[in-house]
Amino acid sequence: MSQVLVASNRGPASFSLSEDGALTMRRGGGGLVSGLAGVTGAPREPSAGGPDVLWVCASLSEADRVAARRSPDGRIDLGGHETGGAAVRMLDIPEATFHRAYNAVANSTLWFVHHLLYDTPRSPHFDARARRDWQSYEAYNAAFADALARDAAPGAKAAIQDYHLSLAPRMLRERRPDLRIVHFSHTPWAPPEYYALLPDDIGTQILLGILGADHAGFLTERWASAFLDCCELLPGARVDRAARTVTCDGHVTHVGVHGLGIDAEALRRRAAEPDVVERARALREQVGDRQLIVRIDRTELSKNIVRGLAAYRELLVNHPEWRGRVVHLAFAYPSRYDLPEYREYTAAVQRTARQITEEFGTPDWDPLILQVNDDYPRSLAAYGLADVLLVNPIRDGMNLVAKEGPVLSERGCALVLSREAGAAAELSEDALMVNPYDVSQTAETLHKALLMPPAQRRERCARLAAAATALPPQRWFADQLAALD
């Protein structure tokens, strides 16, 4: 198999530095790491000629930079089974450049566009400062393209990930026309009328950037189709909807859909570990024999936590029979706290939760448990115990919570799912679907979910789990690479 290069903002490992200067490596998880293991197979010995996989990512801390400097040729061998013996190259991107590219452009602009998050009368506001931020985004993408171009063996495959790196495919093709390039979008894609919020030159460059790849992958048909809609408005591009190709400057890009599901075996193995079992015991004690509604999200503007809590409140108002008989466990982990919108949103979540507790709480009953500290084993424990899982994003590339929950559910949970999540494409038959802006409908759907007969719940949950595991990360990643052949 030819060499495979992976490029993403966050890499498969991170480092910490102790006071005596020793480096500790912490390997990360996630679909991409699992996917890679499927491609590379068993771990390799460095002596066997070095890894076939090189992962290029950004240094996210001073320790990452030290690790990169200390490694021969700047390549760090990861070892271990999960990454199949890949090496990683951590790019040392100047802090100001990184901050503008990552926070100002990727997370505050492109993320907002694709998730329809803007408060349009006020933002976006593309002024001189936004233009400077954009130049940093170009420099950040160029740094990746340079590294990939330098490290790639002739004819290698490069898998470039997500909205942080939308310009890199074209930049890499310009530098190394011999490579085969795939770009994968983990986000939704904006409809053309919303994509048009971007300045013309920026919107055009992003499309041209991705069209530098031979294959552009999306999580669902819906996002792929929106991408093609935007390409149809791009001067000089020719879209063939039937063949699902875009031809631009004589180069053909295939557009493909690659759903991302759960590695059931790995997830179940992790959930069987003692830390999860211990947390499940504690949760069971806390909840007692009440029904349990669970939600698990980063505190992300797109996750719609405030409306979800409001729906729970409306449930308790309209159906007082549930008071004392249900508990809502809401995990809202910190996210992007360096962006003011996210700090405000976190405060709104906490305020809404407090109001519910004050309005309905009794000495014997906590209607709502809001947890804001990240605790992965506790999340896994909650999946196991949930009677109802609420996943109501206003827009979401896929949403893996909706897939993990049914896989780990012990009694068979009912899934209340937003139609705006990519996962809806695969799960809508057995989930109870909601419009995420419709708080009343969400409240009524929670009521229905709580009333669902246990046998029906178990059957639906089993089908949801089957759908959720139909496309494990190994297959997802292998499919993208195969599309390049």
Added chain:
Amino acid sequence: MSQVLVASNRGPASFSLSEDGALTMRRGGGGLVSGLAGVTGAPREPSAGGPDVLWVCASLSEADRVAARRSPDGRIDLGGHETGGAAVRMLDIPEATFHRAYNAVANSTLWFVHHLLYDTPRSPHFDARARRDWQSYEAYNAAFADALARDAAPGAKAAIQDYHLSLAPRMLRERRPDLRIVHFSHTPWAPPEYYALLPDDIGTQILLGILGADHAGFLTERWASAFLDCCELLPGARVDRAARTVTCDGHVTHVGVHGLGIDAEALRRRAAEPDVVERARALREQVGDRQLIVRIDRTELSKNIVRGLAAYRELLVNHPEWRGRVVHLAFAYPSRYDLPEYREYTAAVQRTARQITEEFGTPDWDPLILQVNDDYPRSLAAYGLADVLLVNPIRDGMNLVAKEGPVLSERGCALVLSREAGAAAELSEDALMVNPYDVSQTAETLHKALLMPPAQRRERCARLAAAATALPPQRWFADQLAALD
């Protein structure tokens, strides 16, 4: 000609009540009133059998209600040339119902959806209260349908206006299948992914409501097309894009485009009156021999005044040669001040204006004149004097400022126009087009507009004026009625 019924929230006249109980009628203007005059021709004598036109509207004040009660049969004869002898029926809608239908649903929901104005992570928030508001909107529409059904002669034509009355066409058809009904949307129409923010039942009812008409009119091809896109997702509806029809429940609705332009003669006549001449003199004195950039808007979230001011600021930063040589006259008239978002937006406009004055103003030069009091003759005077007219809405059904300006311009103004205004469809060749979210591009375009050679400016302005007057209101309204034959 058969009887014509017109229905709109605001009617062609309003009343005031003096302390001694005497009523004074004030006739309004606007495209619809002009359009009506074109249809009815010369004023008619009541003795000649009564008017052929009945205009149904809401009572907007206590005086309106008194006027309706004092009139025989509740019909008020308007008299006068402008309305061609129409009578008006002012509906007495309970205040709470009106408030919810008008403010909560029409102006805070439907307006927001069609103009893409929502701050999506926070609003809309369709809870129990929104459902109660919706019931008021239904009641408000039913009141119109009842009145129209009662007053219509057999086979009469009914012209129902705008987003306040999207349910009325279907309600009227149910009550009076013998009538011929047209609905006209003066707003943009949302793309399907944004229209889907509405609760399913509400979104469906609005489409079905309009599809109760025989003909659904829009201001541009773009909004008509977006409406058809939404209808394609409506269960049970069949869209024929070529014929531009929607068939639903066995009933066929034709979808048509009817651009709305300026009645040049009437506008020029008004602009020649002494109050306009006097204001032009005062403005000329204030501005001196500097170039003048004019904008005229209601302080409406969609009008994008803050970004427009920011663009002017960026012009002064990037091209300091204009300091002291240009004045920006920004008219921002009060609008919807009972909605908190509008009060906040008004404050933001004033804050931004103050910052510009403080940053650049000198004892000899006011860079910016912000006027917040409605003064129609002053607006007309400003049109006459403008070197550059800035019209940069984030989304707009048509925008008549962009059409009035070139018609009244004395020296030939350059028009800087948002591509998101409906007027762009007719004016984009001779206007300088901008993306309304792109402040930097808007600043550069203002610079280009200021530098445009006078001869080119005059030529373009003449063509803009010709395009702006190609579809006068008389023709616009007659076309809609003709589409019913």
